[in-house]
Amino acid sequence: MSLLEVEGLRAAYGQVEVLEGIDFAVDSGQKVAILGSNGAGKTTTLRALSGMVRTSGKAEFDEQSVVGKHTADIARRGVAHVPEGRGTFPSLTVEENLRLGAYVRRDGAAVKKDLTRCYGWFPRLEERKSQPAASLSGGELQMLAMARGLMLRPRLLMLDEPSLGLAPIVTRELFKVLGQICDEQGMTVLLVEQNAALALDFADHAYVLESGRISLSGKAAEIKEHDDVRRSYLGF
Amino acid sequence: MERFIQVVVDGVATGSIYGALALALVLIFRSTGIVNFAQGEMAMFSTFIAWGLYAGGVPLGLAVLTTLVLSFIAGLLIERGLIRRFEGGQELTLVIVTLGLFILLNSLAGWIWGFGTRSFPSLFGDGTFTLGGVRLSWESIGIVAVLLAVVGLLFLLFQRTKIGLAMRAAALNPESSGLVGVRVGRMLMLGWGLAAVLGALAGVLVAPRLFLDVNLMGSVLIYAFAAAALGGFDSPIGAVIGGWVIGVTENLAGTYVDFIGADLKILVPLVIIFVVLLVRPAGLFGTREVARV
Amino acid sequence: MSERKLRLVGVGALVLLALLVPFLFGPYRVGQFTLVLAYAVAVLGLNLLVGYNGQISLGHGAFFALGAYTSALLIEKADLHYLLTLPIAGIVAFAVGFLFGVPALRLRGLYLALVTLGLAIALPQLIKRFDGLTEGTQGLTVEQPTSPSWLPFADDQFLYLLTLLVAAVMFVAAWSLMRSQVGRAVKAVRDGEIPASTLGINLASTKTRVFALSAGYAGVAGALYVFAIGFVAPEAFTVTVSLAFLAAIVVGGLATIVGAIFGALFIEFVPVYASDVNDALTGVIYGGVLILFMYLLPDGAVGLLRRIGRLVARRPAAPAEEAEKRPAVAPPEPGVPAGKA
Numbered sequence: 001m002s003l004l005e006v007e008g009l010r011a012a013y014g015q016v017e018v019l020e021g022i023d024f025a026v027d028s029g030q031k032v033a034i035l036g037s038n039g040a041g042k043t044t045t046l047r048a049l050s051g052m053v054r055t056s057g058k059a060e061f062d063e064q065s066v067v068g069k070h071t072a073d074i075a076r077r078g079v080a081h082v083p084e085g086r087g088t089f090p091s092l093t094v095e096e097n098l099r100l101g102a103y104v105r106r107d108g109a110a111v112k113k114d115l116t117r118c119y120g121w122f123p124r125l126e127e128r129k130s131q132p133a134a135s136l137s138g139g140e141l142q143m144l145a146m147a148r149g150l151m152l153r154p155r156l157l158m159l160d161e162p163s164l165g166l167a168p169i170v171t172r173e174l175f176k177v178l179g180q181i182c183d184e185q186g187m188t189v190l191l192v193e194q195n196a197a198l199a200l201d202f203a204d205h206a207y208v209l210e211s212g213r214i215s216l217s218g219k220a221a222e223i224k225e226h227d228d229v230r231r232s233y234l235g236f
Numbered sequence: 237m238e239r240f241i242q243v244v245v246d247g248v249a250t251g252s253i254y255g256a257l258a259l260a261l262v263l264i265f266r267s268t269g270i271v272n273f274a275q276g277e278m279a280m281f282s283t284f285i286a287w288g289l290y291a292g293g294v295p296l297g298l299a300v301l302t303t304l305v306l307s308f309i310a311g312l313l314i315e316r317g318l319i320r321r322f323e324g325g326q327e328l329t330l331v332i333v334t335l336g337l338f339i340l341l342n343s344l345a346g347w348i349w350g351f352g353t354r355s356f357p358s359l360f361g362d363g364t365f366t367l368g369g370v371r372l373s374w375e376s377i378g379i380v381a382v383l384l385a386v387v388g389l390l391f392l393l394f395q396r397t398k399i400g401l402a403m404r405a406a407a408l409n410p411e412s413s414g415l416v417g418v419r420v421g422r423m424l425m426l427g428w429g430l431a432a433v434l435g436a437l438a439g440v441l442v443a444p445r446l447f448l449d450v451n452l453m454g455s456v457l458i459y460a461f462a463a464a465a466l467g468g469f470d471s472p473i474g475a476v477i478g479g480w481v482i483g484v485t486e487n488l489a490g491t492y493v494d495f496i497g498a499d500l501k502i503l504v505p506l507v508i509i510f511v512v513l514l515v516r517p518a519g520l521f522g523t524r525e526v527a528r529v
Numbered sequence: 530m531s532e533r534k535l536r537l538v539g540v541g542a543l544v545l546l547a548l549l550v551p552f553l554f555g556p557y558r559v560g561q562f563t564l565v566l567a568y569a570v571a572v573l574g575l576n577l578l579v580g581y582n583g584q585i586s587l588g589h590g591a592f593f594a595l596g597a598y599t600s601a602l603l604i605e606k607a608d609l610h611y612l613l614t615l616p617i618a619g620i621v622a623f624a625v626g627f628l629f630g631v632p633a634l635r636l637r638g639l640y641l642a643l644v645t646l647g648l649a650i651a652l653p654q655l656i657k658r659f660d661g662l663t664e665g666t667q668g669l670t671v672e673q674p675t676s677p678s679w680l681p682f683a684d685d686q687f688l689y690l691l692t693l694l695v696a697a698v699m700f701v702a703a704w705s706l707m708r709s710q711v712g713r714a715v716k717a718v719r720d721g722e723i724p725a726s727t728l729g730i731n732l733a734s735t736k737t738r739v740f741a742l743s744a745g746y747a748g749v750a751g752a753l754y755v756f757a758i759g760f761v762a763p764e765a766f767t768v769t770v771s772l773a774f775l776a777a778i779v780v781g782g783l784a785t786i787v788g789a790i791f792g793a794l795f796i797e798f799v800p801v802y803a804s805d806v807n808d809a810l811t812g813v814i815y816g817g818v819l820i821l822f823m824y825l826l827p828d829g830a831v832g833l834l835r836r837i838g839r840l841v842a843r844r845p846a847a848p849a850e851e852a853e854k855r856p857a858v859a860p861p862e863p864g865v866p867a868g869k870a
Contacts, residue, residue, distance in 0.1 A: 050415065071414035080415075087412040089405055100405055103398065104417035152416070271639045322823065327638040328585055329823055332779055335587075335772060336819030343812025351808065458650065461643055500658050506647035513640045514632050 001063060003028045003188055004049075004156060009057040011041075011048040018044040020212040021057065026156070026205075031182060031189045033199040033220065036209035037232075042192040043084050045209070046160050049190075050074055050081045061156065076104045080154035084161055086145040090134035094125055097133050097144055101151030111151070118147040121177055139170035146178065156188050163195045171195065175202055200224045241370045243487050249376035251483020252383035253442045257453075257460035258467065258475035259390070260434035265469045267407040267427035268315075268323055270330050274337035276457030278314075279435030280450065281341050282307040283443050284349050286436070287356055296357055300440050304433050311432025312425045319428070320421065345450045356443035379441050386437065387476055390430075403427060455502055459486070462505030465512045468522020478520070482508065532842040539834070540787065547693055551686035559685045560757060561797055566692045567753035569793035570699050572777040573786065574746025579775075580784035581707055582739040583719030585638050588645030590770030591652040592622045592744040594763075596751025598656065598663060601671045601761045611674050615695065615752050622748020623741045630740030634733060649771040653763040668762030671755050692753050699746060704786045715739055716784075776815050779822050782829025791830040 002025040011019040018041045026032045036042045048055045051071045059066050066074050075081070080101075088097050098118060102111045119126035122143045128136060133144060142162055149157055162178075163171040175198055182189060193199035199220075200206055206223040208216035216223060223229055257275060264272045272278075282303050289299035318337065322329050360378030364371050394400035405413045406423035413420050438460075439453060446452055463482050467474020486504050512519060551559050575589045596618035603609040603617060633644055656663050663669065676687030706712050717725040718735050726732050755761060773796045780795045781788025795818075803811040826833055 052411070052414075070419075071411075072417050072419045075415055075417035083412075083415060087409075087415050089408050089412060091408060092401075092404065096401055099398070100401060100413075100416050100418070103402055148416070271643070318820070328579065328583070328783075329827070331585055331587075331639065331642050332775065332819055333823050335775065336816045336823070338816070339772060339812050339819065340816025343809040343816060347807060347809035347813065458647070465640075465643070500654055502654055503651055506651050509647055510632075510644055513636055513644060517636065517640060 002026055003030075003062060004190065005058070005060045006049075007058040009045075009048060009055065009059050011044050011053050011055045013044075013053060018053075018212055019048060019055075022209070022212070022214045024207050024214060024217065026188060026190050028155075028188055029186050030205055031191065031203045033191045033193055033203035033206040034209055035193060035196050035199055035206060035223075035229075037194065039211075040209040041212045042194075042209055043160055046081060046083070046158050046190070046192055049158065050079065075152070078152065078155035079158065080149035080152040080156070081158045082145045082149040082160060082162070084164065086141050088133045088141060088145055088148065091132055093130050093132055094136070094144060095129040097148055098125070098129075098151050101148035102153075105153065110153075114151055114153065118150060121181060122147055138166050139174065142166060142170075142174060143177075146174070150181065154187075156190060158190045158192075160192050161194060162191075163193060163198060171198060178202070196229065238370045239491075242372070243491050244484055245370075245372055246376055247484030247487035248480050249379045249483070250442075250445075250487065251463075251480035252379050252476075253438050253479070254456065254459040254463045254483055255476040255479025256383055256386065256434050256438040256441070257456060258463035258479050259386070259472055260431035260438070261460055261464045262467075262469060262472050262475045263427055263431045263434065265464075266472075267403065267424055268319070270319070270323075270334065271469070272431070273331065273334040273457075274341060275431065275435050276453030276460070277338045277341035277345075278307070278310070278432055279439035279456075280453040281345050282310075282432070282436035283356065283439035283448060283452065284345055286440050287354065287443075287448055288349075290357070296359060300359065303440070304436055307432040307436035308429040311429035314432070315425045315428035316421075320424075323424070342450055349450075351450055353447045353449040356440070356448045358444035359440065375444065382437065382441065383476065386434065387472075390472065399426070458502060458509075459483075459505045462508045462512075464519075465509045466519055468519030470523055471519065471521035474519050474521035532838055535838045535842055539838075543787070543790065544697075551682070551689045556683070556685040559689050561801075563685070563689045563692045563757045564754070565790075565793045565797045566689070566696045567750050567757055568774075568777065568796060569750075569789045570696050570753065571747045571750035572774055572781065572792045572796075573700060573703055573789035574743040574750065575774050576778045576781070576783065576785070576789055577703060577707070577715075577746070578739055578743035579778060580782075581712070581719060582715050582736065584634070584736060584740065585642040586645040586740070586743070587642050587768075587771050587775065588648035588652075589743070589747050589774045590766055590768065590772075591645075591648045592626055592747035593751040593754070593770060593774075594652055594656070594761075594766035595625060595744075596622045596748030597755045597761050597766070598669075598751075599748065600752035600755045601669050602662070604671050604755075605669060611672075611756060614755075615749060618752035619745045619749040622751070623745030626744025627737060627741035629744075630737040634736040634740060646768070646771075649768045653766050656763040656766070663763075666763060668760055668764075671759050671761065673759040674756050688756060692757065695749065695753060699749065700786060700789075703746075707786070773815070776819055778829070779819055780829055782831030783827075785829065785831040788829050788831040 004026040006025065007023050008021045009019055009023075010017060010021055022045065024032070024034070034042050034045060044053060047053045049059055049061075049066055051066060051069045051074050055067050057067065061074070061077060061079060064077070089100070092100070095115075098115060102114065105111055119129070124140055125144055125147060128140070133141065136144060146159070146162065149159075162174060166174070179202060181187060191199055191203060200223060203220045206218065206220045207214050208223070208229065216226065216229065257279065260275050261272060264270055264275070285306060286299050286303040289302060290296055294302070314337075319333065322333055358375045360375045362373075362375070364373045366372070394404055402413070402418045403423045403426060405416070406418055406420045407427070410420045413423075438456065442456055443452060459482055460479070463478035464475050465478070466481060467476070467478030482505060486501070489504055490501060550562050554562070571589065571593050575586065578584050578586055599618040599621045600611070600614035603614045604611055629648065633641055636644060657665050660666070674688055674691065676682045676684045680687060682690065707715070714725070714730045714735055717728065717730055718732060722732055777792025777796045778788065779792075781790070781792030799814055800811040803814055822829065828835070
């Protein structure tokens with residue numbers, strides 16, 4: 001049984017259907033990437049899993065459906081969604097943002113340890129821990145958003161286009177740290193990305209989303225060599 | 237000179253009451269973006285309940301405490317049962333609903349307790365003491381002390397506790413809050429509950445001075461609006477300082493300016509509201525607004 | 530029957546009933562209906578502002594009072610013929626509304642509501658304060674219009690018909706205004722100020738003018754009120770009046786013309802009957818109605834009627850009409866392949 005199982009998932013904004021029935025799965029410990037160009041429905045997929053958009057079909061996290069559930073309840077099950085736009089609170093301090101990430105946890109001592117660990121992974125956040133999040137740079141904000149997600153001690157970390165708006169060097173750094181964390185923690189990650197090269201290097205398994213449908217799926221290494229992918233997404 | 241100090245101290249005391257109700261308004265405005273026109277009537281209703289308990293033999297302190305608890309619960313229920321339906325909707329709808337609540341509570345109180353006036357005992361007794369030649373009442377000092385204590389507690393709540401942080405987050409960005417597992421609806425309920433408590437507190441503190449009847453909080457509400465406008469509708473500090481400024485100004489004007497008789501006294505806060513909203517809508521401490529299309 | 534025809538029939542019936550009133554009821558009742566008409570004009574004015582233009586005003590009673598006192602003082606202290614005080618009351622209220630509107634229109638929704646509430650509270654106090662002019666709390670008795678000898682009507686009937694005439698003029702004016710280009714601009718501002726301004730609509734001028742116009746309507750209504758009651762005092766113009774007008778537009782239906790009648794009927798008759806039962810009942814009903822209507826009938830009475838009308842209009846019609854309504858897809862003409870236009 002996969003940690004996350006999706007079958008025939010449909011999602012719509014009002015009358016406009018964006019996801020037209022997609023299937024994919026994420027096993028525990030796996031790193032899965034969903035690729036696609038703008039408008040393909042990548043962000044909608046994550047929003048659907050977080051209960052932020054009208055959904056139908058089957059989507060089960062740990063064998064419990066997330067369709068029709070409230071966002072907060074889904075988060076409480078251990079799904080950390082780092083959204084497009086980061087989802088940080090600009091007027092709260094860095095540390096407050098991080099503490100919010102651990103809001104649903106009851107183990108105060110472990111939360112403190114995790115906070116220290118996050119600062120270890122992202123030393124720049126510790127430098128700015130009492131500053132409002134609005135004063136952070138783009139890359140730092142993305143780090144904050146990711147760290148906030150990690151503070152949940154999630155069973156599934158969902159990342160929505162972490163590279164968006166960031167300089168290549170910053171993005172590479174970010175993914176390097178992310179990779180380290182995943183190796184250390186054995187984290188299960190669902191990554192949605194436009195930057196196919198980065199995503200395919202990072203992930204074990206990948207799906208390609210086109211106009212609301214899955215057009216390709218397979219091991220990341222294989223997808224990387226696929227002709228269509230190379231042409232459309234990798235620029236070869 | 238002694239007179240002046242007395243007037244100022246008294247003004248600070250009255251201002252603290254305005255500040256308490258203004259804090260309630262600000263609390264709700266910050267969390268739900270609504271101006272609760274019924275805040276004063278909710279407070280009046282609570283005060284009547286306190287009176288009812290006291291008249292029934294319950295010691296004053298306990299009656300007030302019980303009332304605060306009951307008000308908290310009422311606030312929770314009102315948000316969940318009445319207001320929730322309209323949140324995020326048109327401003328006009330919310331104005332109408334809170335005005336409807338205003339009228340309803342006012343008349344309901346009249347129905348239950350009648351439209352007559354009754355006295356309400358002061359929590360701090362009627363005693364006075366002299367300090368440096370100035371005669372001050374325990375009541376005034378007590379009111380200011382209560383307000384400061386409340387402000388301190390609220391500060392601790394919002395800045396130092398997990399739930400306070402969650403309430404702030406829910407007010408700032410409901411969607412992002414949901415992503416960390418904050419149940420935004422519950423936070424809103426809490427906000428209304430706390431606001432109701434603040435209102436009730438304002439009510440029991442002002443009732444000894446103004447005498448308890450269904451129109452007790454009518455003018456207090458206007459003063460509270462003025463305090464909130466002056467301080468900035470989304471600034472708790474602004475509410476308190478605004479309250480003090482208005483309390484002191486009103487007292488000074490009433491004592492030293494003859495033109496403003498009893499009839500025109502209410503114009504002071506009204507003019508303040510008008511001027512502040514026109515000149516600097518964000519008030520002294522509020523945040524500027526950005527218009528979104 | 531189409532929806533439009535139903536609407537015409539409805540309005541026609543209302544007009545007919547209105548004309549019959551003075552001949553069907555006794556003087557007391559007729560007097561009540563006269564008041565209803567006066568209130569209706571005020572409510573209509575408020576609806577122009579709130580329903581059509583989206584500005585929240587809680588101070589309409591102040592302009593109503595202004596019109597009433599203008600008319601009363603002109604009749605009693607300046608010996609002016611009552612008919613002349615009608616337009617003057619309207620103009621005075623319009624002017625004050627304009628002056629107030631210029632700064633006030635810069636405020637967004639809730640703040641405007643607050644400021645206008647302040648106006649509603651301030652005005653009775655100002656009336657009391659300047660009692661040299663206004664006679665203050667003791668009020669001012671005003672000579673009421675009487676039926677001219679060359680008309681076959683009793684005083685109460687004449688007053689009613691006069692009010693009806695004025696109200697009809699005001700209603701038709703409002704109705705045609707809202708259907709015009711101006712009306713479209715007014716509604717556009719309500720639906721979105723920034724988009725409206727990108728269409729070239731001058732926000733400031735539109736909002737101020739609607740505010741002033743709605744105040745003018747309230748002023749005229751105030752004068753009509755004075756004719757009907759014959760007495761003014763500050764107690765009659767407290768915040769309650771403003772809130773009652775607001776309740777009236779909610780009950781009648783926001784952004785409707787006819788709704789003002791239903792709203793006015795509500796605010797005239799409910800308190801009369803409610804206070805028979807219990808002093809507090811009126812308020813409980815008002816408050817409860819405001820909340821309930823927002824829950825169940827946000828479009829008010831007129832909205833409900835329209836919905837019913839739509840249901841009725843959709844019922845199966847006579848066969849002849851049905852044939853008329855057959856879908857416009859014609860069978861392909863010979864020689865023209867199907868699918869081509």
